[in-house]
Structure formats: C-alpha cells, structure tokens
Amino acid sequence: MFIHYFTPSRIIFSLGPINIYWYGLIIALAILLCLATAIYLLRQRGDKSEDIYELTFWTVIGAVIGARLYDVLVVDWVYFSRQPQEIIAVWQGGMAIHGAIIGGVLVLALWCWRKKQAVWPWLDLSAVVLPLGQALGRFGNWFNQELFGRPTNLPWGIPIPESLRPEQYLSSQYFQPLFLYESLLSLGLFSLLFFSFKKKLFQPGQYLALYLAGYGLIRFVMEFLRFDATAMIFGFRWPQVFSLALIIIGLAIFWRKKKDA
Numbered sequence: 615m616f617i618h619y620f621t622p623s624r625i626i627f628s629l630g631p632i633n634i635y636w637y638g639l640i641i642a643l644a645i646l647l648c649l650a651t652a653i654y655l656l657r658q659r660g661d662k663s664e665d666i667y668e669l670t671f672w673t674v675i676g677a678v679i680g681a682r683l684y685d686v687l688v689v690d691w692v693y694f695s696r697q698p699q700e701i702i703a704v705w706q707g708g709m710a711i712h713g714a715i716i717g718g719v720l721v722l723a724l725w726c727w728r729k730k731q732a733v734w735p736w737l738d739l740s741a742v743v744l745p746l747g748q749a750l751g752r753f754g755n756w757f758n759q760e761l762f763g764r765p766t767n768l769p770w771g772i773p774i775p776e777s778l779r780p781e782q783y784l785s786s787q788y789f790q791p792l793f794l795y796e797s798l799l800s801l802g803l804f805s806l807l808f809f810s811f812k813k814k815l816f817q818p819g820q821y822l823a824l825y826l827a828g829y830g831l832i833r834f835v836m837e838f839l840r841f842d843a844t845a846m847i848f849g850f851r852w853p854q855v856f857s858l859a860l861i862i863i864g865l866a867i868f869w870r871k872k873k874d875a
Contacts, residue, residue: 621773622757636757641709644747645674651743655811665729669736672725673718680717681709688713688852689844711748711833712856734818741825742811745804748829752797763790763839770794780841796836803828819871827864830857 626634649670656666686694686701689710694701722740726733755761759778765771771788779786803825811821834857837850845852 621775622759624758637754638704640754640757641751644751645670647750648743648747651746651808652739655739655742655808658812665731669722669725673722673740676721677714677718678704678709680720681711681714684710684713684716711829712853712860715860732818734822738811738818738821741822742804742807744825745800745807745829749797749800749804752793752800755793756791761793761796763792764841766790790839792836792839795839796832799832799836800829803832817871817874820868823864823866823868823871825864826860827868830860830864833857834861 622636624633624635624637626636626639628634649666652666652670656663682701682704718740719737722736723733726736752761756772759772759774762772762774765783765786766788768788768790770791772791772794773787774789776784779789783789806828807821807824810816810824816824834854837854837857840851847855850858
C-alpha cells in the first residue's frame, strides 16, 4: 500500500516564518465536508433554513475548545504543565475527540436554547455527519505521525521515523496504522447513520444515540491497540472508560426514545 512506503511531512509549505500544516488543512476540509453533507440532508427534507451556517460556526468553536482542553487537562497534563506555551499550538495535533463531543454538544444545546429551537433534530443531524468528518480528520494524525500502534510486518504498516518511535521499539520501522483503522470504522458508522437518516428509520434522538454507542464501541476496541501512556482505571485505559460511558448513554437514549415513540 501507498502508506507503507510514504513518510508524510507535517508541513505543506512555508511562507517565511509561517508554516502551513497538513493537520490544519485536513481538519478544515473535514468541517466543510460535514457542513456540505448536513446541508444536503436538510435539503432532502425540504428544509432551507440558513441557521445551519451559524450553528456550524459556534459548534465548531465549542468542539475545538473542548477538544484542546480535554487533551491538555485530561490526556497530557504532565507535558503541558511543563510546556504551557505549547497549549495554543493546535496545528501540531493534540485534539481529543471526546473533548470535541462534549464541547460541541454543550455549545449546540446552548445555541438551541437561545434560539428557542428543538435540540434533538440538530443533535441528530450533527451525529450523522460527525463520523464522516472523523474519517477524514484522522488522516491529519497520519501527517503528524501521532496515531500508530505496535510494530507490524503487515503490508499496510506505516513507517515511523526513529525520533518519533517509543523507546521500546526504536529498532522497529513499521507500525500499525491506527488512524486508518479508525477512519474506516468511522466511515462505516457514517454510512449506517446517513442511510437510516435519509429513510427516517428512527425517532428523533436515536441517531445521536447510535452515534454515541457506535463511536464509543469503535474507540473502546481501538484502545486495545494503543500503547501511549494514559490513566488506568480497573485495568482499562481512561479513553475506554469514557467510551463505555458513551455506549451506556447512547443505549439509554435509544431505549428512552423508543419507549416514548
């Protein structure tokens, strides 16, 4: 495979002291892709509301702030407490999806409250398109070479420079492309949500529930392949514990909405 032989660079090009990073470009493209897909789904339902643009703007801000705060305060506080100047360097990576979910949902709910609009339809629409953005956004991790698993001899293993390899694997060259696994699984989740949303198979709120449970399951399984340092709780990695919470919340919402139908 192409990724087996190609070692990416973080920087697309430089303008004097200013560097343009692949990570930032891919995240921006992922946001635009989500927006375009959301507009398409709204138009399919005959909704020509322009509120989607304002809502996207504020939700993205909330998601970015949430993603960064979660990464700084929960995932890697030891590092950032020693390097506080790195907190604003979001273009170098370090955007936790769990934090993005929390920040995005909170801002979306606040926006709906201020606009006096029903929250569930907007949460459902966001939940449908979000895994598509995640599928594309994970390739930003590839360019940053920051989401890989243990060494592998598989033909789709990715090369990691020695400077970025964990100490215990300095002699290994190729590693599991965890970014690719999660990207493909997220794309599968998007397909399920997209077609069920178009066919109106579920009740309002159940699409969000399926996303929470589906992505929670994806992340829970993927964490078994990761070896980066994180807090352990009852033998599970902290992201797995959070993912289990997402699964439980998702299933509870799905059951509640089904009961209310």
